[in-house]
Structures are given as C-alpha cells and as structure tokens.
Amino acid sequence: MTSQRHPSYHRGERAVQARAGLLDQAAFGLNGIRSTIPEVAAGFLAGQHVVFLGADDGGGRLWTTMLTGEPGFLRAPDSRTLTVAAAPAEADPLAEALSRRVEVGVIAVEPGTRRRMRINGVARPRDGGLVVEVEQVFANCPKYIQKREPTPRADVVPGAGRSASVLSDEQRHRVTTADTFFVTTASDEGKVDTSHRGGNPGFVHVLSEDRLEWPDYTGNAMFLTLGNLELRPDAGLLFPDWETGTSLHLTGTAAVDWSARGAARHRGAQRVVRFDIAGVVEVPALSPLRWSAPAYSRFNP
Template identity: 50%
Template sequence: MDPVRAYHPGSLAVQERLGVRTLADHVGRSIGPAIKPVAAAFLEQQPMLVLGAAARDGQVWSTLLTGDPGFVRATAPDRIAIGGGGPAGTDPLAGAFDAGAPVGTIALDPRTRRRMRLNGTTADGPDGLSVHAEQVFANCPKYLQKRTLHGVEPGARPGAVRRGTALTPGQERFVRAADTFFVATAAPDGVDASHRGGNPGFVRVHAPDELSWFDYPGNSMFLTLGNVEADGRAGLLFLDWSTGDTLQLSGTARTAFGPEGRTTYLRIQQTVETEGASPLRWSAPDYSPANPPLDEGARWPE
C-alpha cells in the first residue's frame, strides 16, 4: 500500500510535528489489504478478538469477543468471518453493524506476545459478522505482557452490568491497577483498534470523568494519535484477566505535546462494567521488559 494512502491527514500532521514522516512512510509499506497465510493461521489460533466501532449514537467503543479457536478466520484474502454474530446483549455495540460500517480489530495473543490489526468495513456473510479488510498489519511485542491461558470457565455467562457517566471508586482502582487496555479511535477514513500496555499505574486517573496515559515510543505510524487529532472520539476496554470482568469507557480524547513526550487524555462520557464478560481465565502477567519505569511519569506533559 502507498504509505501516503495508509495515513489520513490527522496521522500525517502528527508525523510532521514529531519529525518522523520518512520513518512513517517506510513503516507504512507494511500496511496492505491482504491477509497473508501466516496472519490467517495466527487468527485461527486465537480465543479472543477486540473490536472497535461506533454505536448507533456515534459513541466509539471497544469490546471483547471470545470463542473457541477458529471462531475468527480468514474466508478470503481480504475478508474475515467472526463466529457468533458479533457483540450482543447488553454490549454498547450490539446491533451496531450494518453492512459497510467502519470497524477496527486487534488480535492479541498474550501467550506469545504477538498481535495483528485489521481495519475495514463490515460485510454481509453466511457465517456471522464479516469484515472486509482494508488495512492489515502486525505490530512488535513492545509493552505486551505475557500471560498463560489457564482455560475457559465452564458455563460462564456475563453477569451484572453497571452503566454510568463517570468512574466509581472501584472502577478507579481497576484502571490504576491495569497493565493493559485496548483503545478504539475514529477518523473520516474508518476506525482503528489498538493496544496500550505498561506497568500498573501507567494509566492515571485525574477525576472520575478523566484519565490519561503517556504515549510510549512505538512504530511512528501514529494511527491512534492521528485519529485523536482528526476526530477525538475514543473507546477504551479494560479487562480483568483473572475474572473476565470488563470495563468499557467511551468519550473524547485529546493529546498534549510537550518536550518530554506526549500524553493522551480521555474525557469520559459513558461507562459500562460487566461482570464475567469473558469466560477466559489468564495467569498473572510477566511484564514486558520494554515497559518504562513509572517514575518517568513524573515528567509527563500536562
């Protein structure tokens, strides 16, 4: 894919501001619409997929889909099928996927510290929710915590759902203890789903309706920050890996640029906490050696 077409004006503006356009063009050549055999094989091994999209009211959310390995599979060089029909029930993205709806996905395997992103649009298909791929690419294992999959909780079903417009004290503790979250962002050319990781405490809670995280050095594409620059809508997903509880946040993001780096802030507008949303049970993490010490956070720009 032409690297210029891989990036919209928001990403290009951030790349220019940070002086990484040449590097971004080089990295952007890895983005294409084709699902290569190695990527297809990786997808079929995964018991979970994170999906990002806009709900009917325009709010952007991230959500977690799970199933037996093979529930996500490539059905064509530019298409994947997701078994089960996509988000349902009380999920904020339930019923949000008409044909042609922009969607971002990320398949992340904590067992191997590998991840793959696929962005595109939803398509009609006989096997549940299908996604027509427009951007397919892998990311390095930076900031990915390694975990062992203990198994699937027999007969597990989602439990109580709590909705709100700000974090409760318990949810604040949940966010502060997180070492991983997923983030969906929107822009005029589609939706992207990505990952953020670090040592517990890398996400800061400033108020019940505002949190932030430092933007650690990555691949210089700035797809997430580019979407924040162009649009601002964002949805975060926090997962309790041991219990399957999830916390979904939707709101508006902005990025503060300073001499020491970049900090992204989320102004929370809606929250959804679901007990036992995932039946998967994972081990405690083996933290990534790339995670910066938390004391670096003292120099975050405000």
C-alpha cells in the same frame, strides 16, 4: 496474483508524524500495511481465543469490546475476508452497532507470544457472527504486551451491564492498576482503528471520576491513534479484567498533550493522551477466559 493498493497516511497521521519529527520512519512503516490477509496472518488468526474490536455505536460514540471463541472462531476464507463466529452479548455497548453494517477496527493479540495483528474494514452480521471486509492489515511489534496464558471456562454467562457517566471508586482502582487496555479511534471520514496500550501497573493515571490520562511511549512512528485524534477527538477504551472476565468500557473524547511538563508526569513518555469520560459500561464476566499472572514486557518504562 492479487494486486495491492498502495497504502497511504491521512492528513491527521501525517500532521502528527511531522510534529514528532518522524516522517521518514513513518514512511518506512507503510511497507507493512497490506489490503489483503497474508497466509501467515490467516494462520495466526485461526489460533486465537479472543479478538478486540471497536466501532461507532451509531450515535457518534466510539466503544471497544471483545469477542471470544475456541481457536478457529476467527477464519480468513480468502485474503480479503475475516469471519468471526461470535456475536456480542446483549449487554455489550456495541451489540446494536454490530447488528448492522459498520466500520470496525480489529486487533488480535496473543499475549502468550506477544504477537498482534490489526485489521481495519467493514463488518456485517452473518450466521450469528460477523464478516469483515478487509481494507487494511498489518502487524505490530511486541512492545508493551504483558505475557499471559488463557484458560477457557465453559460455565460463564455474561451478567447484566451497568451504565454510568463517571467511574466508581472500584472502577478507578481497576484503571489505575491496569497493565493493558485497548483504544478505538476514527478518522473524520469514519475509518475506524483499534489499538493496544500497555505498561506496568499504574501507567494510566486517573485524574478524577471523569478524566484519565496515559503516556504515549516510543512506537512504530505510524501514529494511527494520535493521527485519528488529530481529526476527531472521539475514542473508546476497554479495560479487560484478566482474572474475572469482567469488561470495563469507556467512551469519550481525547486530546494529546505535547508539553514536556505533561510527559514528565509519566516515566518514558514522549507525550500524554488525556481522556474525558462521557459514558461507562461494565459487563460482569463478558469473557469466559481466565488468564495467568502477567510477565511484564521488558520494554515497559
């Protein structure tokens, strides 16, 4: 029988849970965190077309990206290992980082069923892909996931990446009309986590060419993202274009606005996260997947 490490929250997570008045609910959430991949989770991972992951680029900046493949490209050969039979494109902002051993946060989301699974651990390159040594495994509720179905295309080749320090007008429009993005944060000890954020189009507000904000809705009370931001402000965002496969990657720093005035700017918000952009990378057709029109989550405010 495989033993389980007793999970715990770090001081940043506990501080945010206490400020939100949800320590008891958060303690209950610890029951869902494991150090191994359950059989049902292994089956779920094996059926996925895409996985989202984040890491530090080696220069202190966090980024989020995606890797794709035919179902089966994600495998759990044992309960403590995840293999990914895919490698980042040359233009990917994490291409270099994922060529060496690095802490990663991984999230597999199946929009068609609104299921998601998060895995945190350490990745290393192997055989043209990745091997992740698992440290944390947990599922999340289906809230705020828009339902979509994928159609893979075999004739797609990622384009050359385009870098900038601020958002273009087109990119600003893409962010303000997005219904989904992914966010990577890390603790002060370098442990990385990647999470999903969703809402109706317009839930992300672009305040300027180098600043945006989004609402923090009612969730599972674990506050893994906000807990990391309590200790380290760095964050990396990914806005996928579901119709074209183009990826918009942002890196920068984030801070939480706990004021009632800030929350009032967003319907349903408990608090607001403000993000200052330090770098932008856009990769045309990074993903070969094309997705159906969304059916919005009934939980979206």
